[in-house]
Amino acid sequence: MKLYELSEQYEILLEMASEDPDNEQLQEYLSGIEGKIEEKVENTVKVIRSLEAQAQAIQAEEVRLQARRTAIENNAQRIKDNLENVMKRMELEKVKGELFTVSLQTNPPKVAVIDEFLIPQKYFVTPQPVPKLQKKEIIEAWKAGKDIPGIQVVQEKSLRVR
Known part of the structure; x- marks a missing residue:
């Protein structure tokens, strides 16, 4: 029960x-x-x-x-x-094995801020409380050959396993 x-x-x-x-x-x-x-x-x-x-x-x-x-x-x-x-x-870009291929792949360029005060204001979004850096615009300008003070564009490599 x-x-x-x-x-x-x-x-x-x-x-x-x-x-x-x-x-x-x-x-x-x-x-x-x-x-x-x-x-x-x-x-x-x-x-x-x-x-x-x-x-x-x-x-x-x-x-x-x-x-x-x-x-x-x-x-x-x-x-x-x-x-x-x-x-x-060892400056190896690619190693092919029986099961895997390991390579050093170049990453997309990224913006490294060196001195924020040297960067022109047109690369900031200002209607915000803290101005935000428009990194995509900086990358586009860099690709077009423009030199932008206060930043450095870096392109690193990273390991890829397939």
């Missing part, structure tokens, strides 16, 4: 008991149900505690696995950075 069923029965019996409180048989039955309800409540709390303990164990495992994943990702990045540095030092 489920807890809610016992609860319904208990309420019905309480109603009956309030109509005829001197009925001994009814009182004995009520005492028996009371014991069953206490037992059901106790067992329900045991289930709750068990589920809470499982949730805590899973949460601890999540934290452990997150730390392990981060360490593995960091190791992979260090090895990748090392491979990139070796290829740059």
Whole structure:
């Protein structure tokens, strides 16, 4: 019998008991149900505690696995950075293997700000509280051969694995 069923029965019996409180048989039955309800409540709390303990164990495992994943990702990045540095030092642009082709690919140009006060105002968006540098316009001007003071356009290479 489920807890809610016992609860319904208990309420019905309480109603009956309030109509005829001197009925001994009814009182004995009520005492028996009371014991069953206490037992059901106790067992329900045991289930709750068990589920809470499982949730805590899973949460601890999540934290452990997150730390392990981060360490593995960091190791992979260090090895990748090392491979990139070796290829740059040895001036290798591309290495073809049986399974992978590793190359140093030229990234799109990017703006490196050297001195913000030397950059002409036309390269800033000004209706904002803090003027924002329009880097795309600077790149376009650089590609057109214009020299813009206060910035340097850099084009780096990065490792690509295919």
